[in-house]
Amino acid sequence: MNWLNSVLRPKIKTMFSKIKDVPENMWLPCPKCGTLMYRKDLHNHLNVCTKCDYHLFLQVEDRFDSLFDNAKYTKVELNSVKEDPLNFKDLKKYKDRLSQYRNITKTQDAIEVAYGKVGGQETVIFAFNFEFMGGSMGTFVGEAIVKAAEIAVKRNAALVAIPASGGARMQESMLSLMQMARTTMAINKVRDAGLPYIVIFANPTMGGVSASFAMLGDIHIAEKGALIGFAGKRVIEQTIKQKLPPEFQTAEYLKEQGMVDIVVHRKDLKETLANVLTILMHNK
Amino acid sequence: MIYLDFEKDIKELDAKIKEIQDEKKPDSKKIKKLSDKRDEELSKLYSNLSSWNRVQVARHPERPHAIDYINGMIDGFIELSGDRMFADDNAIIGGIGYLNSTPVMIIGQEKGHDTETRLKHNFGMSKPEGYRKAIRLMDLANKFKLPVIFLVDTAGAFPGADAEARGQAQAIASSIQKCFDLDVPSICVIIGEGGSGGAIAIAVANTVMMLENSVYSVISPEGCASILWRSQDHKEDATKALKMTSHDLLELGIIDNIIEEPVGGAQRDKEQTIANVKDAISTELKKLLKSPKQAKEKRIEKFTKMTRL
Numbered sequence: 001m002n003w004l005n006s007v008l009r010p011k012i013k014t015m016f017s018k019i020k021d022v023p024e025n026m027w028l029p030c031p032k033c034g035t036l037m038y039r040k041d042l043h044n045h046l047n048v049c050t051k052c053d054y055h056l057f058l059q060v061e062d063r064f065d066s067l068f069d070n071a072k073y074t075k076v077e078l079n080s081v082k083e084d085p086l087n088f089k090d091l092k093k094y095k096d097r098l099s100q101y102r103n104i105t106k107t108q109d110a111i112e113v114a115y116g117k118v119g120g121q122e123t124v125i126f127a128f129n130f131e132f133m134g135g136s137m138g139t140f141v142g143e144a145i146v147k148a149a150e151i152a153v154k155r156n157a158a159l160v161a162i163p164a165s166g167g168a169r170m171q172e173s174m175l176s177l178m179q180m181a182r183t184t185m186a187i188n189k190v191r192d193a194g195l196p197y198i199v200i201f202a203n204p205t206m207g208g209v210s211a212s213f214a215m216l217g218d219i220h221i222a223e224k225g226a227l228i229g230f231a232g233k234r235v236i237e238q239t240i241k242q243k244l245p246p247e248f249q250t251a252e253y254l255k256e257q258g259m260v261d262i263v264v265h266r267k268d269l270k271e272t273l274a275n276v277l278t279i280l281m282h283n284k
Numbered sequence: 285m286i287y288l289d290f291e292k293d294i295k296e297l298d299a300k301i302k303e304i305q306d307e308k309k310p311d312s313k314k315i316k317k318l319s320d321k322r323d324e325e326l327s328k329l330y331s332n333l334s335s336w337n338r339v340q341v342a343r344h345p346e347r348p349h350a351i352d353y354i355n356g357m358i359d360g361f362i363e364l365s366g367d368r369m370f371a372d373d374n375a376i377i378g379g380i381g382y383l384n385s386t387p388v389m390i391i392g393q394e395k396g397h398d399t400e401t402r403l404k405h406n407f408g409m410s411k412p413e414g415y416r417k418a419i420r421l422m423d424l425a426n427k428f429k430l431p432v433i434f435l436v437d438t439a440g441a442f443p444g445a446d447a448e449a450r451g452q453a454q455a456i457a458s459s460i461q462k463c464f465d466l467d468v469p470s471i472c473v474i475i476g477e478g479g480s481g482g483a484i485a486i487a488v489a490n491t492v493m494m495l496e497n498s499v500y501s502v503i504s505p506e507g508c509a510s511i512l513w514r515s516q517d518h519k520e521d522a523t524k525a526l527k528m529t530s531h532d533l534l535e536l537g538i539i540d541n542i543i544e545e546p547v548g549g550a551q552r553d554k555e556q557t558i559a560n561v562k563d564a565i566s567t568e569l570k571k572l573l574k575s576p577k578q579a580k581e582k583r584i585e586k587f588t589k590m591t592r593l
Contacts, residue, residue, distance in 0.1 A: 082593055085536070086527050090512035139591050146588070168480075168502050170512060173526045174538050175591045177502040180481060181488045184460045185587050208502070210453035211441075211481040216461055230453040230481070231443035239443050249448060259451050 030054050046266045055203055055223050055266055060112045060127045063162060067125060067270050073116030076124075078108065079147060081139040085175050094171040097133065105132050109140040110165070113148045115157060119274025121281045122157035124148050128164040128202070128209075135165035137209050138172040142179025145213060149186035156284060158196040158277050159187065163214045167207020180212035187213050196280040198273065201226045201251060201260065219276055220260045222251035223269065228260070286551075288340045294329070294548075297322040326548040333497070336520040338529050339505060341497040342476050346551040348558055349408075350377060350392030350435045353475065356558035357565070358383060358390055364421060366413075370450065373414030375406045375442070376486075378421045380430065384566055386573070389425035391418050391486060392435030395476070408477075409442035412455035415485050419455075422462045431569055431576070434472040434486045439504065441482030456485040463488035464587075469572035469579040471565055473543065474498045474530075475550075490583050491568045493541040494530035495561065497549050500539070501528035537590065541568070 027036045032054035042049075046066055047056040058066075065071040088094040102108065110132035115124040126148040128135040145161075152159040168176040190197045199217030204227035211230050222228060229249035237244055247253050254260040264272050287295040301318045304310050333341065341347075354361055354377070361381035366372040378391035395408035425432045441452055463470065463486065472489035478500030487500075494500060501508075508522040509515060527533070530542045543564045546553035572579060 088525055170503055170508055173502045177484055178591050180484055181460055181587050185464050185584055188464055208481050211456040215454040215457040229448050235443045236445055240445055257449055259454055
């Protein structure tokens with residue numbers, strides 16, 4: 001289900017290599033238009049290309065800083081799970097992949113959870129770290145979403161999801177597929193408590209992530225140009241034996257198809273989210 | 285009979301038996317001897333299948349499919365069609381009827397068995413309207429207090445541009461959500477292939493069982509091999525690593541039960557297989573119907589604990 005390899009992999013690879021190259025040269029070329037940007041400038045623009053508006057991956061910490069009021073929030077300590085439950089090995093051991101990504105990203109897995117206020121409203125946000133194995137959803141990620149939902153209910157808070165993921169994590173096979181069920185179940189609890197659940201689609205949201213909790217928001221906000229879909233573009237092209245237009249599976253396309261409410265530029269995201277939450281939380 | 289590549293010896297024995305049977309005066313002693321030998325070989329072969337062999341058996345075109353189970357298990361079946369929004373997707377079929385004397389809702393993925401029916405059922409690969417039909421039928425089941433039986437058999441949800449345009453991801457997600465929202469007991473049987481998101485859309489149930497030689501996985505072995513091994517030649521390695529057989533998944537606590545298949549696989553004795561599945565579903569349903577009001581809560585409890593330390 002991780003469709004990354006099909007359509008996204010070449011793009012991801014450039015994103016990765018470019019990001020890793022940064023500290024040395026301090027200049028970063030936009031993966032879309034190639035414009036060279038000074039890293040600090042790019043950061044000041046929330047990682048949006050100053051020329052073509054391409055939205056690069058934004059680190060989870062920067063997400064939290066930009067969305068929570070006054071950049072004030074409490075990070076949630078996440079539950080541990082069984083590591084490498086299947087003892088999975090392809091060309092490489094999954095255990096080794098995990099430690100490799102932990103070294104690069106300095107994080108435990110592909111998700112972080114925090115709570116605080118957005119537009120004055122109690123809010124719990126869980127955000128994916130796309131740089132950790134393509135933001136793929138395994139047991140750790142699923143468990144974190146279950147916890148985020150529980151905290152939202154306990155704190156009478158809104159729940160906000162920010163997926164950026166290629167889908168389920170193959171190396172955990174059926175245990176990761178089960179997270180599609182578990183995360184859906186988790187957000188049902190938020191729904192049953194009458195609390196808002198908002199999804200902010202970041203680039204990309206694919207496969208088992210889009211086909212579970214991510215497509216079940218009360219309100220769907222997507223960042224400009226974000227790829228959102230179930231099957232990868234290349235897989236579809238192979239099935240129908242036709243080339244698909246470049247706008248296929250973009251946020252704008254999904255809005256046209258009725259799957260997304262609002263498409264925003266990242267600079268307007270905080271205000272949009274705060275406004276939405278203020279209205280939906282008016283009686284909390 | 286279509287023989288799989290690992291069944292060469294069986295094929296030869298069957299051919300020999302046929303040859304003798306076709307003689308003017310068939311030697312019944314010889315036939316008996318060869319048949320016994322064949323049965324013994326088959327039993328040996330099938331008690332020692334590799335994971336990849338099981339994938340082959342799970343995909344065997346002569347395995348009983350959803351329609352066979354419905355015809356064989358359900359009395360007075362009334363098929364219901366359409367999602368009331370766009371179309372009737374025959375990759376998922378469903379309707380009402382009686383299991384023994386209990387009224388039930390049954391929803392299954394149907395692959396078809398020849399060119400015409402395969403096209404009609406889109407090879408068992410649903411589009412959003414298929415999942416939305418399933419959702420509609422689950423709503424009916426909820427309203428009229430009918431326990432729901434799911435039969436899973438799909439390579440995956442249909443990866444097409446039209447399916448994406450109509451919200452494949454949203455349809456699958458909503459179907460999973462509806463499975464949790466069922467107030468009535470639910471039972472799922474993986475009868476062949478459980479292909480990823482396309483399968484789990486209707487595989488969240490109080491009791492999830494697998495036929496012995498069925499498989500259930502997050503990705504096809506071929507897909508996994510081409511991504512992680514960079515070549516489909518490694519599909520057997522991928523199958524093993526993915527732990528997708530019924531025995532693997534029972535051990536991992538993903539499924540509740542394994543339903544035995546006749547010697548030589550479901551394709552060799554459809555009737556017996558269907559009877560076994562009917563028995564297993566009836567037994568589980570009886571248990572669940574002792575406290576139907578707790579079904580929803582129990583289902584949530586089960587999936588909350590699943591995959592936890």
